[in-house]
Amino acid sequence: MDATILLTVNGKQRKVTTDPQRPLLDVLREEFQLTGAKFGCGEGRCGACTVLVNGQAVHSCLTPIANVQGKSVVTIEGLATGEKLHPVQEAFLAEEASQCGYCTPGMVLATVGLLARTPQPTDEQIVAALDGHLCRCCGYTNILKAVRRAAQPAGRG
Amino acid sequence: MTTDSTAHTPTDGQAGDEPAAEPGGGMTRRAFVQWLGAGLLVTVAPLPAAAQPRRPRGGGGTGKIAARVHIGKDGTITVMTGKVEAGQGARTELAQAAAEELGVPADRVQLIMADTDRAPDDGVTAGSRSTPSTVPAVRQGAAAARDVLIQLAAARFAIDARGVRLADGKAIDPASGRQADYGELVGENSDVPFAAAVPPGVTVTAVKEWKVMGRPTPRAGRRDLVTGAHRYPSDIQRPGMLYGKALRPPAYGARLKSIDMEAAKAAKDALAVRDGAFVGVAAPTLRAAEQALDAISRTAAWEEAPALPSSAELYDHLRRHARGGVPANPFADELAKADKKLTATYHVAYVQHAPMEPRAAVAEWNDGKLTVWTGTQNPFGARGELMSAFGLGADKVRVIVPDFGGGFGGKHQPDAHIEAARLAKAAGRPVLVRWTRAEEFTWAYYRPAAVIDVQAGLDAQGTLTSWHFVNVNSGGAAVESPYRIAKSRSQYVPSASPMRQGSYRCLAATANNFARESAMDELAVAAGADPLDFRRAHLDNPRLKAVLKTVAEKFNWAARSGKKDPRLGVGLACGTEKGSVVAACAEVAIEGDRLTVRHVCEAFECGAIVNPTNLLSQVAGCILMGLGPALREEMQFEKGRVLNATFWKYGVPRFTDVPELDIHLLNQPDQTPVGAGETPIIAIAPAIANAVFHATGRRIRTMPIRLAAEGKGY
Ligand code: FES
Numbered sequence: 076m077d078a079t080i081l082l083t084v085n086g087k088q089r090k091v092t093t094d095p096q097r098p099l100l101d102v103l104r105e106e107f108q109l110t111g112a113k114f115g116c117g118e119g120r121c122g123a124c125t126v127l128v129n130g131q132a133v134h135s136c137l138t139p140i141a142n143v144q145g146k147s148v149v150t151i152e153g154l155a156t157g158e159k160l161h162p163v164q165e166a167f168l169a170e171e172a173s174q175c176g177y178c179t180p181g182m183v184l185a186t187v188g189l190l191a192r193t194p195q196p197t198d199e200q201i202v203a204a205l206d207g208h209l210c211r212c213c214g215y216t217n218i219l220k221a222v223r224r225a226a227q228p229a230g231r232g
Numbered sequence: 233m234t235t236d237s238t239a240h241t242p243t244d245g246q247a248g249d250e251p252a253a254e255p256g257g258g259m260t261r262r263a264f265v266q267w268l269g270a271g272l273l274v275t276v277a278p279l280p281a282a283a284q285p286r287r288p289r290g291g292g293g294t295g296k297i298a299a300r301v302h303i304g305k306d307g308t309i310t311v312m313t314g315k316v317e318a319g320q321g322a323r324t325e326l327a328q329a330a331a332e333e334l335g336v337p338a339d340r341v342q343l344i345m346a347d348t349d350r351a352p353d354d355g356v357t358a359g360s361r362s363t364p365s366t367v368p369a370v371r372q373g374a375a376a377a378r379d380v381l382i383q384l385a386a387a388r389f390a391i392d393a394r395g396v397r398l399a400d401g402k403a404i405d406p407a408s409g410r411q412a413d414y415g416e417l418v419g420e421n422s423d424v425p426f427a428a429a430v431p432p433g434v435t436v437t438a439v440k441e442w443k444v445m446g447r448p449t450p451r452a453g454r455r456d457l458v459t460g461a462h463r464y465p466s467d468i469q470r471p472g473m474l475y476g477k478a479l480r481p482p483a484y485g486a487r488l489k490s491i492d493m494e495a496a497k498a499a500k501d502a503l504a505v506r507d508g509a510f511v512g513v514a515a516p517t518l519r520a521a522e523q524a525l526d527a528i529s530r531t532a533a534w535e536e537a538p539a540l541p542s543s544a545e546l547y548d549h550l551r552r553h554a555r556g557g558v559p560a561n562p563f564a565d566e567l568a569k570a571d572k573k574l575t576a577t578y579h580v581a582y583v584q585h586a587p588m589e590p591r592a593a594v595a596e597w598n599d600g601k602l603t604v605w606t607g608t609q610n611p612f613g614a615r616g617e618l619m620s621a622f623g624l625g626a627d628k629v630r631v632i633v634p635d636f637g638g639g640f641g642g643k644h645q646p647d648a649h650i651e652a653a654r655l656a657k658a659a660g661r662p663v664l665v666r667w668t669r670a671e672e673f674t675w676a677y678y679r680p681a682a683v684i685d686v687q688a689g690l691d692a693q694g695t696l697t698s699w700h701f702v703n704v705n706s707g708g709a710a711v712e713s714p715y716r717i718a719k720s721r722s723q724y725v726p727s728a729s730p731m732r733q734g735s736y737r738c739l740a741a742t743a744n745n746f747a748r749e750s751a752m753d754e755l756a757v758a759a760g761a762d763p764l765d766f767r768r769a770h771l772d773n774p775r776l777k778a779v780l781k782t783v784a785e786k787f788n789w790a791a792r793s794g795k796k797d798p799r800l801g802v803g804l805a806c807g808t809e810k811g812s813v814v815a816a817c818a819e820v821a822i823e824g825d826r827l828t829v830r831h832v833c834e835a836f837e838c839g840a841i842v843n844p845t846n847l848l849s850q851v852a853g854c855i856l857m858g859l860g861p862a863l864r865e866e867m868q869f870e871k872g873r874v875l876n877a878t879f880w881k882y883g884v885p886r887f888t889d890v891p892e893l894d895i896h897l898l899n900q901p902d903q904t905p906v907g908a909g910e911t912p913i914i915a916i917a918p919a920i921a922n923a924v925f926h927a928t929g930r931r932i933r934t935m936p937i938r939l940a941a942e943g944k945g946y
């Protein structure tokens with residue numbers, strides 16, 4: 076039986092009537108045309124589908140849409156303010172942290188989630204927060220640099 | 233000013249020549265020009281043989297090496313290529329190539345890549361061929377365009393062509409100070425008179441004059457990657473599009489006996505299609521398609537293939553099926569006389585590329601014409617497969633390859649393209665098929681597994697006297713030894729692979745280097761020599777010697793290899809493939825059965841460096857990707873059923889695996905640039921195996937390199 080779910084996506088009120096068990100990832104991509112969250116495994120083991128739910132990074136592939144009723148979802152498309160990129164996006168650009176870029180949205184959002192909790196993470200904390208994220212282009216070193224850069228207060232570059 | 237115009241001779245006399253073949257598979261040149269808007273079109277194709285009877289065919293002039301440069305009225309510069317971008321950096325590199333010749337910054341050049349209606353067929357994006365083949369083709373095309381611009385400017389300024397200078401998208405007459413930008417120059421002279429074949433002798437900018445190539449250049453289109461704006465093949469959405477799924481057998485080789493297609497009705501608005509061996513479903517949502525597939529697959533009855541091997545007996549199977557048998561050592565007498573001998577067999581498992589984006593395709597039929605968006609390294613090959621699957625001519629199939637989420641040799645056949653097209657045809661609506669991770673692990677192809685036999689002998693001075701090397705099943709890439717050996721034979725013998733196998737980053741070069749460089753280490757030990765000295769004593773290749781020297785110095789090999797510690801070992805390996813050379817040192821830590829790579833130092837040289845930024849990413853990516861098959865990755869299967877088709881069970885490298893990385897890029901401005909996205913992977917596994925031996929005295933001759941007994945290594 077379909078259910079009607081109300082949620083906020085990138086600051087906008089959205090409503091969807093669908094199978095309540097349908098993954099948030101599918102709803103974002105198919106109903107809202109927000110294809111920035113990627114499918115990588117559907118098993119919670121790659122992080123490509125990561126979005127923020129109430130500020131927390133979650134695997135949207137394993138999140139039934141019913142679980143985000145009344146919550147606020149931020150996808151990669153909602154991170155920049157107009158033309159102005161989020162500092163984490165800027166850091167990823169500055170460090171050439173994307174090769175094919177398919178893992179990038181998940182990596183960026185996981186970093187935003189991490190820095191919200193831990194503004195000055197150690198390398199161990201960064202690795203712990205991102206270890207669920209795969210980059211098959213294996214750009215791990217540049218991604219790490221990007222996260223470190225994003226964690227530094229402006230001017231301390 | 234980025235080019236010295238006096239050095240170039242403008243093109244002349246060929247403006248009326250038509251290219252050898254119509255670009256873009258049947259689109260006429262006029263239509264092509266119209267599509268781009270009026271402007272200058274230079275076609276980089278060898279002339280038809282008849283038009284150039286005496287010109288020798290240099291460098292594989294098959295008529296396929298073609299690229300096109302277009303300069304629009306508004307000054308936009310567009311380069312067209314059949315190459316694809318999957319993260320390896322071709323888009324940026326080809327933009328640099330054109331920009332260099334045209335005297336503009338790289339970001340002034342746009343690329344249209346891998347659209348079979350709009351770009352020339354530049355072949356498969358594989359084998360590191362983009363840099364040595366397509367870069368020169370684009371440079372020559374852009375250089376020819378530059379020469380035409382110079383001619384146009386000379387006419388406009390009424391001066392000699394040698395007096396024209398080009399700078400930042402403008403032609404300048406230095407004497408009078410007059411200027412005209414490229415758009416103005418072509419605006420008046422668009423279309424026919426300016427479509428010229430590239431003259432064979434067109435001058436490209438010398439490496440020492442490079443101002444755009446050779447400089448760190450950020451990735452083209454990178455902003456769209458961090459904002460989520462870029463649409464990968466799996467992100468393409470078309471009006472009225474459905475989501476499709478294909479039915480898969482329970483095991484390799486199983487045949488469908490019967491199925492109830494009506495069961496698909498369990499899912500809302502689902503459609504089920506049976507077309508020969510293909511069974512699939514399509515529905516308005518992916519979830520409904522999954523439910524429909526689930527419903528019909530429950531009704532399916534299968535006939536399983538008899539006796540499929542399991543991974544446990546894979547190597548015996550490959551050896552038994554070696555075509556013509558495993559050849560005997562032709563130097564058996566030599567070996568019998570040797571002072572010291574090595575007879576060893578090495579094994580390399582099947583591995584999966586596991587690109588982050590699984591196979592995906594959107595197919596759409598319009599008035600009998602099929603358009604498919606898909607991620608493949610072989611766009612024209614994919615078009616051919618669609619043409620034969622549906623009995624269509626080249627003008628009725630268009631394949632578009634948006635920049636996609638990783639290939640690594642694993643997407644030569646996109647597979648999903650035909651599945652999507654079948655479903656779209658039946659549904660009368662566009663259909664997206666995106667494979668699951670399990671499908672990708674099970675039904676995409678693997679890097680071939682290998683059984684490699686090595687026999688080698690040393691004389692009393694520790695010099696190699698004979699070498700016999702046989703690779704069964706995995707391939708001939710880098711099978712030849714770079715070492716000087718009086719009697720040497722290296723061979724590849726095909727076998728009957730029980731699983732689907734295909735290309736992979738650097739293909740068999742990894743297996744062959746693993747075996748050879750492990751064997752060289754064993755032989756160095758037998759000779760009582762340092763592994764570095766032993767290699768050097770048998771090497772002539774100066775480039776390979778140079779990377780070895782660099783890596784040994786930077787890693788401090790002499791001091792570190794002298795220490796003995798059962799928990800810490802260092803190893804060394806080198807190799808050459810696809811015109812580039814690599815050497816690596818690795819340090820490993822050992823705790824019980826646990827093997828950790830702590831430090832990798834690698835030196836790499838691929839001729840003149842085109843884009844140092846991307847080169848560094850490619851080399852680092854190769855090393856880290858290579859850690860997977862070196863340490864853990866292995867497809868496991870039992871009687872045709874894959875057992876580890878998930879990222880939980882198949883352990884690709886993660887952040888926690890990243891060692892200290894120390895990469896040294898040697899620039900060789902005198903050497904033609906060659907590809908860099910593959911060879912850096914080949915030294916990592918043998919360096920690790922050799923480091924394990926250094927620490928423990930245990931020689932592990934199988935990839936993945938595991939300290940624990942079989943099956944306990946995860
Ligand atoms: S797609 Fe969700 S974790 Fe991989």
Ligand code: FES
Pocket residue numbers: 172173174175176177178179209210211212213214319588637638
């Ligand atoms: S950049 Fe390709 S998967 Fe990370």
